[in-house]
Amino acid sequence: MRDLDVRPATSWADVLTVFGTNGACSGCWCMWFRTTGAEFRSMESGERRDRLQGLVDGPETAPGVLAYLDGAPVGWCAVGPREEHVRLVRSSVTRPADPGETGVWSVTCFYMARGGRGQGVAGALLAGAVSYAVARGARVVEGYPSDSGRRLQASELYHGWRSLFEDAGFxxxxxxxxxxxxMRLTPG
Structure with missing residues (x-):
């Protein structure tokens, strides 16, 4: 049996191992939800990379969790307080029902390196993200998965998928x- 472990993303070298030189998704570097549309468009891939590195290396809350399979980093899940994800608040699809609600953390993105796919990494990442959020004071954890009613393409999986969240109790x-x-989970 393989060893699967999830930890806060505090190692920039490990994030790079998972994301590769292209920043996971065409140079996004998991900045889509953390920036406004204008900010994102004005930033080059290198600027987004530097911004994520600042969050990973910074003294504040880690911007996500990493999955390790047999000690090697293979997956990423972005998680943090909802208010740090400015695009969620502005989106007509993901805007909060109660913008003043506190203690809500958001799971926004998943990315698996090739070696982590088909190994149960996504479920472990989601469980690890929830545990991390709760340990940091989250009352509620939200996700915004894809649910098209058909088999999803790889490009649609970055936000997770409905059954992944349902299986975790959301x-x-x-x-x-x-x-x-x-989708929401109120840990108890």
Whole structure:
């Protein structure tokens, strides 16, 4: 049996191992939800990389968790306080029902290196993200997975998928788009 472990993303070298030189998804470097549309478009890939590195290396909350399979970094899940993800608040699809609600953490992105795919890494990452959020004071954890009713393409999996969240105990609380539910877990 292989050893699968999830830890806060505090090693920039390990993030680079998972993301590769292209920044996981065409140079996004997991900055899509952390920036406004104008900010994201104005930044080069290198600027987004530097911004993520600042979060990983910084003294504050880690911007996500990493999965390690037999000691090697193979997966990433972005998680943090909802208010740090400015695009969620501005989106017609993911906007909060109660913008003043506190203690809500958001799971926004997943990325698996080739060696981590098909190994149960996504489920471990989601469980690790929830544990990390709760340990840092989250009352509620939200996700915004894809749910198209058909087999998803790889490019649609970055936000997770509905059954991944359901299997972790999340329930749908809103749906403002036919393909993107808002799912929540209130850890107990």
């Amino acid at each position: 329930t749908e609380v809103a749906r403002r788009s036919p393909t993107r539910p808002i």
